[in-house]
Structure formats: C-alpha cells, structure tokens
Amino acid sequence: MTVYERHVFVCTRGDWCPAVDGDGLGVHAAMKAAVRDAGAAGTVRINHAGCFSQCGNGPMVVVYPEGTWYAAVTPADVGEIVARHLLGGDPVERLRYDPPDGGPHKLQRDGAGRPAGRPGPWPAGSE
Numbered sequence: 001m002t003v004y005e006r007h008v009f010v011c012t013r014g015d016w017c018p019a020v021d022g023d024g025l026g027v028h029a030a031m032k033a034a035v036r037d038a039g040a041a042g043t044v045r046i047n048h049a050g051c052f053s054q055c056g057n058g059p060m061v062v063v064y065p066e067g068t069w070y071a072a073v074t075p076a077d078v079g080e081i082v083a084r085h086l087l088g089g090d091p092v093e094r095l096r097y098d099p100p101d102g103g104p105h106k107l108q109r110d111g112a113g114r115p116a117g118r119p120g121p122w123p124a125g126s127e
Contacts, residue, residue: 006086007064009049010073017051017058020113023075024059030078031061035086044086056107056115057097071097072118 010028011017017024032046052060054071061070061081068091070081077095084090099105107115 004045005043006066007045007047008086009047009062009064011050011052011058011060012048014051014055016055017060021056021115022059022072026075027059027061027073027078030075031082034078034082038082038087040082040087044082053104053106054097054099056109056118057099057105060097063091066091069097069099070095 008031010024010031012024012028019025028046028048035041035044035046049060049062052058052062054060057071059073061073062068063070063085068085070077070092073081073095077092081092081095084092107118110116
C-alpha cells in the first residue's frame with residue numbers, strides 16, 4: 001500500500017455539505033483533478049468523507065497528517081489549497097476552521113435552511 005504525504009478528506013455526504021451549504025461534491029472533484037494535474041496523485045490522496053458534525057460550516061475539508069481543518073470551501077478555493085498547502089506545506093489561513101470548543105459544532109438554521117448568521121456563497125438553486 002502506498003503511503004501518502006498528505007491525506008485529504010472532503011465532506012461529501014450528509015444533508016448539508018454536498019449541496020445546501022456549498023458544493024462538497026464539486027470541491028472533491030476539483031481537488032482530485034488539481035492534484036492529478038499537478039502530478040501529485042502518488043503523494044496526495046483525496047477521499048470522500050461522511051459528516052464531520054460541523055453542519056453549517058461546510059463544505060468541510062480536513063488535511064492529515066497536520067490535522068488542518070478548512071470550512072466553507074468552494075471549488076474556486078481548491079487551486080490555492082492544493083498549491084499552497086498540499087504541495088507547498090503552507091495552510092491557507094483565510095479558510096482555516098477552528099471550532100470554538102471541539103466536538104460537534106452545528107449552526108442553527110434559518111427559515112430557508114441556511115446556516116443562521118453565515119453569509120454565502122450558496123450553490124445555484126438554493127437562494
């Protein structure tokens with residue numbers, strides 16, 4: 001079995017990350033493509049993940065071995081994460097997620113089902 005330098009998990013399951021709070025599936029696909037295009041598929045592994053219990057903060061991405069968490073990631077953010085963090089070792093601070101006190105941290109929902117108090121971007125069709 002190949003040992004990877006970095007292992008990335010993207011929330012693509014559950015009720016929120018894949019399509020309501022953003023585009024988790026699009027983030028996953030874009031990240032796999034960017035890693036492949038960079039020639040790093042042998043050293044960086046991108047996997048689907050289930051719910052991280054941070055609903056409303058997603059789409060979530062977690063990078064190991066560092067244990068760096070990212071929140072509200074969009075497909076447009078992927079190039080920066082791949083270039084700076086996955087290939088360069090420098091986490092993207094503007095997307096870093098530090099939960100207030102660990103464990104589950106789910107945001108309340110407004111009447112439209114969006115996370116209360118969190119600005120978009122929202123996927124097309126969810127306005």
